[in-house]
Amino acid sequence: MEAAMSKKLASIDYKDAYFLRRFLNSQGKMYPPKRHGLSAKEQRGLARAIKRARFMALIPYLVR
Numbered sequence: 001m002e003a004a005m006s007k008k009l010a011s012i013d014y015k016d017a018y019f020l021r022r023f024l025n026s027q028g029k030m031y032p033p034k035r036h037g038l039s040a041k042e043q044r045g046l047a048r049a050i051k052r053a054r055f056m057a058l059i060p061y062l063v064r
Contacts, residue, residue, distance in 0.1 A: 012045055014052035017059050023050070028063045 014020070023031055023046055030050060033043040053059045 012049050014049040014056070015058065017053055020046075020050055020053055020059060024059070026063065028060060 012019075023036065025031060030047065033040070038046065050059065054061050
């Protein structure tokens with residue numbers, strides 16, 4: 001599973017909101033990289049994609 005996730009993160013897209021929600025908790029905060037076994041580079045790319053998706057209103061900033 002880890003190899004498949006790394007392969008998927010190599011081509012991460014901010015428009016794939018369902019995939020990005022896997023890395024957010026119920027409050028909308030990002031999980032730490034250790035939980036999913038991400039490298040620092042993958043975590044930065046994921047953070048960038050989540051920020052872009054929030055800006056484009058694909059995922060919310062706050063969950064009420």
